[in-house]
Amino acid sequence: MTVPLDLAFFRRFLDRATRVIVAESAHLTELDAAIGDADHGANLKRGFTSAAEAVAAEPPATPGALLTAVGAHLTNTVGGASGPLYGTVLRRMGKVLGEEPVVEAETLGRALGAAVASVRRLGDSAPGDKTMVDALQPAADAYNAALPQGVVAALDAAARAAREGAKATIPLQARRGRASYLGERSIGHQDPGATSSALLVTALYEATDPELCAVPPEREAAAAEAPARAEPAGRVGIVLVSHSREVAASTAELAKALVGTGDPAPAAPAGGLPDGAVGTSAELVRRAVGAADQGRGVAVFCDMGSAVLTVKALLAEGFGGSEVRIADAPFVEGAVAALVTASAGGDLAAVLAAADDARAYRKL
Known part of the structure; x- marks a missing residue:
């Protein structure tokens, strides 16, 4: 033919x-x-x-x-x-x-x-x-x-x-x-x-x-006429703790934009102090964890210093919801990898593993 x-x-x-x-x-x-x-x-x-x-x-x-x-x-x-x-x-x-x-x-x-x-x-x-x-x-x-x-x-x-x-x-x-x-x-x-x-x-x-x-x-x-796809079940949440309100918010938006599915898992920023000044607020972190928690765990990303100490102190007190873990990973690359995995339905262990893999990301 x-x-x-x-x-x-x-x-x-x-x-x-x-x-x-x-x-x-x-x-x-x-x-x-x-x-x-x-x-x-x-x-x-x-x-x-x-x-x-x-x-x-x-x-x-x-x-x-x-x-x-x-x-x-x-x-x-x-x-x-x-x-x-x-x-x-x-x-x-x-x-x-x-x-x-x-x-x-x-x-x-x-x-x-x-x-x-x-x-x-x-x-x-x-x-x-x-x-x-x-x-x-x-x-x-x-x-x-x-x-x-x-x-x-x-x-x-x-x-x-x-x-x-x-x-x-x-x-x-x-x-x-x-x-x-x-x-x-x-x-x-x-x-x-x-x-x-x-x-x-x-x-x-x-x-x-x-x-x-x-x-x-x-x-x-x-x-x-095919039936609409069911809404996804709860997924692992991501919290971004930075000394800067703008850095936390923009990193969350960047990660959501890069997910690609149009339906990202929750990503909540907790940046700066309540008045917008540079620093870390335990209250903002607690609110962000509550907002991101859908019952399957929350991975928290910290930029440096007091952000890590603040989250550790809150972990010692307990958040009262599902399991919360600090991700020992790069702030931006790790958050993106974690949110992508969470959006695909990965459990907390898989999300943290994806974040850890971001350590190996090379530019050259």
């Missing part, structure tokens, strides 16, 4: 990819909660949905322009590492495809190879590092190897190789990305980036079948 790689094909790919990412977003976030920031599915869902709306409003004229526009949109709208990584993949593919209205199968192969090379450079990653490269590199290789059999067979081979590559990350120890901070604890978990990459490569193959990409009206209606 011959399928023209024209604008209609790549529109089907984008539509299929968006639907699959939306459908699998909870699973991707679950995978990411085990070894990452628990935001992968939510971030990709937001990015692809927004990108699909953007190109529908201002339709690009060629396949290359479409992928370039989607890639640029992902880079600008997706939080975390997913934005620049997936944005790079699609923008690089778009550049290689150029301005031709119909893409040659060989050109698509070059585009896939160039995209993988670009993302490997950006992330300083290689096959075996437990990243999206473990799905994308085998996919590009399989596509080009199977191309003599035709573009449909080549895309099928690419999709199968990507899925196998994603599964093969389970026994690997992560050497790049957030998961690498976990060391041996990253073993036994499938990499979320490789998993979402496999979904996208599979969507590219499925775009060869227009009937498969069409959603029957009854399925659309069923999705619209």
